[in-house]
Amino acid sequence: MAEPKVCEDLLRERRKCTFDVTELTNLIDGGAQGTEERHYVENLVLNTEGLSTKNEVPEEYLSHKERYEYAVKKACILYEVLKEYAAKHNTMDAFKPTNKYRVTFGVVKDISPFMLHMGMFVPTILNQSDPEQMAEWLPQAMSMGILGTYAQTELGHGTFLRGLETTATYDPATEEFVLHTPTLTAYKWWPGGLAHTANHCIVVAQLYSKGVCYGVHPFFVQIRDTETHMPLPGVKVGEIGPKMGFQTANNGFLGFDHYRIPRRSMLMKNAQILKDGTYVKSKNDKLTYGTMVFVRVLIVTDVAYELSRAATIAVRYSAVRHQSQPKPGQPEPQILDYVTQQHKLFIGVATSHVFRVTGCWLWDSYSQVIADVGKGNMDQLPELHALACCLKAVCSRDATARVEEFRLACGGHGFMASSNLPIINGIVAATITYEGEYTVLMLQTARFLVKAWKQATLGNAMTPTVSYLVRFVNNDRVRWENRPEGIVSGFLAIAAGKTKAACESLQEYERSGMDYEDAWNSASVQLVNASEAHCRAILCEVSWRELSRLAAQSSPSLGKVLLQMGELYLIYWALEKRGDLLLYSTITGADIAKLQARYEVLLGLLRPNAVGLVDAFDIRDEILNSTLGAYDGRVYERLMEEALKSPLNAEPVNQSFHKYLKPLMMKAKL
Numbered sequence: 001m002a003e004p005k006v007c008e009d010l011l012r013e014r015r016k017c018t019f020d021v022t023e024l025t026n027l028i029d030g031g032a033q034g035t036e037e038r039h040y041v042e043n044l045v046l047n048t049e050g051l052s053t054k055n056e057v058p059e060e061y062l063s064h065k066e067r068y069e070y071a072v073k074k075a076c077i078l079y080e081v082l083k084e085y086a087a088k089h090n091t092m093d094a095f096k097p098t099n100k101y102r103v104t105f106g107v108v109k110d111i112s113p114f115m116l117h118m119g120m121f122v123p124t125i126l127n128q129s130d131p132e133q134m135a136e137w138l139p140q141a142m143s144m145g146i147l148g149t150y151a152q153t154e155l156g157h158g159t160f161l162r163g164l165e166t167t168a169t170y171d172p173a174t175e176e177f178v179l180h181t182p183t184l185t186a187y188k189w190w191p192g193g194l195a196h197t198a199n200h201c202i203v204v205a206q207l208y209s210k211g212v213c214y215g216v217h218p219f220f221v222q223i224r225d226t227e228t229h230m231p232l233p234g235v236k237v238g239e240i241g242p243k244m245g246f247q248t249a250n251n252g253f254l255g256f257d258h259y260r261i262p263r264r265s266m267l268m269k270n271a272q273i274l275k276d277g278t279y280v281k282s283k284n285d286k287l288t289y290g291t292m293v294f295v296r297v298l299i300v301t302d303v304a305y306e307l308s309r310a311a312t313i314a315v316r317y318s319a320v321r322h323q324s325q326p327k328p329g330q331p332e333p334q335i336l337d338y339v340t341q342q343h344k345l346f347i348g349v350a351t352s353h354v355f356r357v358t359g360c361w362l363w364d365s366y367s368q369v370i371a372d373v374g375k376g377n378m379d380q381l382p383e384l385h386a387l388a389c390c391l392k393a394v395c396s397r398d399a400t401a402r403v404e405e406f407r408l409a410c411g412g413h414g415f416m417a418s419s420n421l422p423i424i425n426g427i428v429a430a431t432i433t434y435e436g437e438y439t440v441l442m443l444q445t446a447r448f449l450v451k452a453w454k455q456a457t458l459g460n461a462m463t464p465t466v467s468y469l470v471r472f473v474n475n476d477r478v479r480w481e482n483r484p485e486g487i488v489s490g491f492l493a494i495a496a497g498k499t500k501a502a503c504e505s506l507q508e509y510e511r512s513g514m515d516y517e518d519a520w521n522s523a524s525v526q527l528v529n530a531s532e533a534h535c536r537a538i539l540c541e542v543s544w545r546e547l548s549r550l551a552a553q554s555s556p557s558l559g560k561v562l563l564q565m566g567e568l569y570l571i572y573w574a575l576e577k578r579g580d581l582l583l584y585s586t587i588t589g590a591d592i593a594k595l596q597a598r599y600e601v602l603l604g605l606l607r608p609n610a611v612g613l614v615d616a617f618d619i620r621d622e623i624l625n626s627t628l629g630a631y632d633g634r635v636y637e638r639l640m641e642e643a644l645k646s647p648l649n650a651e652p653v654n655q656s657f658h659k660y661l662k663p664l665m666m667k668a669k670l
């Protein structure tokens, strides 16, 4: 059968595009070879028997239990396919922030029950086990001979890791640890895949030896029999129930009743317990938190990708949707022509690029610091932690706001499950909380900023990401320049000004007699604001630098568009933060009017390329999973086709009519 035709609106939009869409796709994939490899993986996966979702009942109609079973079945077939592929290539590729493995969304719309296996279980083994442990566990984990997750959070404690209650008490007589859950609040709660998928997990527990508590440490723990999958004696495990999203992630709870594991189950790359119970300290006890730093770094490119999916849906839909009649007698225009609609959409497209390039920069910084840590140099760990915390926090929160804006931009149809915007919304919203909650992570960065400000005022040497503070110690109003570099300077001035103000408040509260912790709490709204400003300045500075670099390497037509997106992001935020700029720079009302005018010009310049820009994200229909965003733009046909799949439409009259509605109506007639 011939493929259905692409709708006229999208054909016209594609003809308007001023740059080579493939060139941008290649840039996003890190080169033409990256695109080729991604296409290869996508074809491999989506052409595999049992993986295509084409003729299946949409996941949303399945019961909670069926949906989980469906996701497990698909994840297993998918793993086999990816394993074969990985065997021929570099397996570590799976951990790089590329789009190659996002093909999983073409197989299960929501989160895979294996996500924590590859995302945290394997990385923790890689980063925290000693060579002997790695040799034993890694091959089993990589081949799925064992299925794992990362069990840290408890019912009563998620943020405060030092407060975790699960205990691992060393017994030198048997050379074992005794894992125990002393209270209800000590139950592990949340880990993905823990409920009915994993048979092993990394358990983070308070280590006790010779009566001394040495704080939280990771342990490699088997929780289910590998043959029968029954929970092992002393293990209580189950599922936590339905959530706002993450329906197929299989989040679970876990408790131990004096459950014994061998001494060598403690991950011993950093700290160790010797046979006699002697504790050998890690060079840096924060290395235990290493997997979280890794995931926080990945979240930045992850949310950039989710934004690109939501953008593709909303922009294509806006090109197809016609509404209202601003000029009497004229046809209804595409909603994409309304400048308010462009304002909703284009910042989201630009933000996806900003987060992707900043995320790649963060990944490179992470790789560098971790290589140094491997050589025993921990100097840059605090800066990396501060950077990963604020970027994870701000990017996850901004991305969620942008996805919601994309949903609103699709009007009523954006509320349909078949648009896929609700699932994307759930996936992105969760990132604000997991791997460190927004405010908590912002306050971690604030700790670093407060120390950095002190160093700056003392005239001491500064680490790279905070060296800008020095410029503002004695002069907090920067001279305004109406160009991208001037906006970046403005944001650096805001960050320095807010850091200074927060530090002064902190001191003021202390001077008033408060102890440091209470003063910190009192100043914490300002401290979070300072972190947000610092992060925004980094996003502006890094993305403008990276997009300019990429533009210089691209064809002139693409280069122009990359710079337009970079500039749009800068101006959007300059306008959002105009009050701060008035405080911390010499910007005037006239300058702000010029920024507003330039913003509107940029919307106009980007308008002809709107569809080309989202086409360049190159997200296949099977991965997009959206009635509104498909490449051919057959929005109304798809909405109707999907509606007809509702099981309620399988019969003209539902039994509830006879059972309830008719009796109700009969009563009214009496």
Ligand SMILES: CC/C=C\C/C=C\C/C=C\C/C=C\C/C=C\C/C=C\CC/C=C/C(=O)SCCNC(=O)CCNC(=O)[C@H](O)C(C)(C)COP(=O)(O)OP(=O)(O)OC[C@H]1O[C@@H](n2cnc3c(N)ncnc32)[C@H](O)[C@@H]1OP(=O)(O)O
Binding pocket: 082, 083, 086, 091, 094, 095, 101, 115, 116, 118, 119, 120, 150, 152, 153, 158, 159, 160, 161, 162, 192, 286, 289, 290, 292, 293, 295, 298, 381, 382, 385, 433, 434, 435, 436, 437, 440, 444, 447, 448
């Ligand atoms: C073959 C291949 C086939 C297929 C492959 C296919 C696909 C898969 C591919 C790839 C997958 C890759 C990625 C997947 C991505 C994601 C994973 C998926 C989902 C994740 C789901 C969610 C998981 C979780 O949520 S896990 C639980 C996370 N929990 C938290 O984040 C808790 C937050 N709390 C904390 O981190 C801390 O307690 C704290 C709040 C930060 C600190 O509190 P506190 O001050 O009380 O702490 P301390 O006293 O201990 O520390 C103070 C001191 O330490 C410094 N510090 C703190 N943390 C760190 C750190 N991490 N690093 C360095 N330093 C740290 C802190 O700054 C203080 O220093 P100062 O005293 O000097 O200020």
Ligand SMILES: Cc1cc2nc3c(=O)[nH]c(=O)nc-3n(C[C@H](O)[C@H](O)[C@H](O)COP(=O)(O)OP(=O)(O)OC[C@H]3O[C@@H](n4cnc5c(N)ncnc54)[C@H](O)[C@@H]3O)c2cc1C
Binding pocket: 116, 150, 151, 152, 153, 156, 157, 158, 159, 160, 189, 190, 191, 192, 246, 251, 430, 433, 434, 435, 436, 437, 438, 439, 440, 443
């Ligand atoms: C979808 C999802 C998947 C998850 N997957 C996993 C997993 O696989 N493994 C795992 O171990 N965990 C997992 N988690 C748990 C997750 O890591 C925690 O929920 C997260 O770290 C937040 O901790 P919390 O729930 O204790 O929040 P809380 O810390 O209780 O936060 C509640 C509120 O208190 C505020 N607050 C807390 N402390 C402070 C403070 N010091 N200063 C100011 N305000 C504060 C917060 O800002 C927030 O507003 C998952 C969570 C979700 C939602």
